[in-house]
Amino acid sequence: MASRGVLGIFILSALPILWLELRRGIPGLEEEENEKRQKFVRKQQQEAQGEKASRYVENVLKPRQEMKLKKLQERFYQMMGETWKLSSGRKLGGDEDLVLDNASHTSSETPGREAARRRNLCEPLRTVPPPAAPQPQEEVPDLPEEPSATAEEVVTVALRCPSGSVLRRRFLKSCSAQVLLDWMVRVGYHTSLYGLSTSFPRKSLEVVGGWSLEDAGISTDTMLNVEEKEQSN
Structure with a gap:
C-alpha cells in the first residue's frame, strides 16, 4: 500500500517534466506562438497609427484647407465686386413688420385711426427706389478658333x-x-x-x-x- 502511494507521488512530480519534454519534442510550437504574439502586436500598432493619422487629417489638414479656400473665395468676390455674396443677408420687411406689431400693441386709438396709421406707415414702401447702376464686371476674354491637328505651325x-x-x-x-x-x-x-x-x-x-x-x-x-x-x- 505504501509502495503505491510512493509511486503516485513520483508520477505526479514527473508530469511537469514530461510536459516540457513533450513540448520540446513538437517542432515549431514555440515559434508559432511567438509569431502569433508578434502579429497581434503589429496589428495593434497599425491600428494606433491609422487612428492617429485620421485625427491629424480631421483636426489639422481639413480645417487648414477649408480656411485657405475661404480666403481665396473672399479675395475673388472682392476683386469681382460681389462682396454681397459673403454676407448671410436678412429678411426683407422684417423691420416694418416689427414697427407695425409695436404700433398695434401700444396704440390706444380707435380702429379707424389705427387703420389710417397703418396705411401711413406703408406709404413709403410703395415708392420703388430707382435701380442701382450695375457694377462693371470684367469680361471673359474670347479665344481664337482652335486650329486642326494637321495644320502647320x-x-x-x-x-x-x-x-x-x-x-x-x-x-x-x-x-x-x-x-x-x-x-x-x-x-x-x-x-x-x-x-x-x-x-x-x-x-x-x-x-x-x-x-x-x-x-x-x-x-x-x-x-x-x-x-x-x-x-x-
Missing part, C-alpha cells in the same frame, strides 16, 4: 490646374502669348491670383505685349502649371 499646350485636372488646346505659334493668360482666366483662374510656370525647368512664364507664343518659348508641345501667386501684405 501648331503647338499643343496643356494646363495643369491646382484642382488636379489637365486641360489641352491647340494654338498657332504665331498667336499672341496673351492668349495663354486669357485661357487661364476663361477656365476660372484670374491673373491677379494665379500665374503660369513651365514644368522643366520650373520658372514663371513671362508674357510681354506683342510677343507670340514662339517668342515666349512655346515652340513645341508644352505643359504649363497654373500656380497661386504669393500675396504680399
Whole structure:
C-alpha cells in the first residue's frame, strides 16, 4: 500500500517534466506562438497609427484647407465686386413688420385711426427706389478658333490646374502669348491670383505685349502649371 502511494507521488512530480519534454519534442510550437504574439502586436500598432493619422487629417489638414479656400473665395468676390455674396443677408420687411406689431400693441386709438396709421406707415414702401447702376464686371476674354491637328505651325499646350485636372488646346505659334493668360482666366483662374510656370525647368512664364507664343518659348508641345501667386501684405 505504501509502495503505491510512493509511486503516485513520483508520477505526479514527473508530469511537469514530461510536459516540457513533450513540448520540446513538437517542432515549431514555440515559434508559432511567438509569431502569433508578434502579429497581434503589429496589428495593434497599425491600428494606433491609422487612428492617429485620421485625427491629424480631421483636426489639422481639413480645417487648414477649408480656411485657405475661404480666403481665396473672399479675395475673388472682392476683386469681382460681389462682396454681397459673403454676407448671410436678412429678411426683407422684417423691420416694418416689427414697427407695425409695436404700433398695434401700444396704440390706444380707435380702429379707424389705427387703420389710417397703418396705411401711413406703408406709404413709403410703395415708392420703388430707382435701380442701382450695375457694377462693371470684367469680361471673359474670347479665344481664337482652335486650329486642326494637321495644320502647320501648331503647338499643343496643356494646363495643369491646382484642382488636379489637365486641360489641352491647340494654338498657332504665331498667336499672341496673351492668349495663354486669357485661357487661364476663361477656365476660372484670374491673373491677379494665379500665374503660369513651365514644368522643366520650373520658372514663371513671362508674357510681354506683342510677343507670340514662339517668342515666349512655346515652340513645341508644352505643359504649363497654373500656380497661386504669393500675396504680399
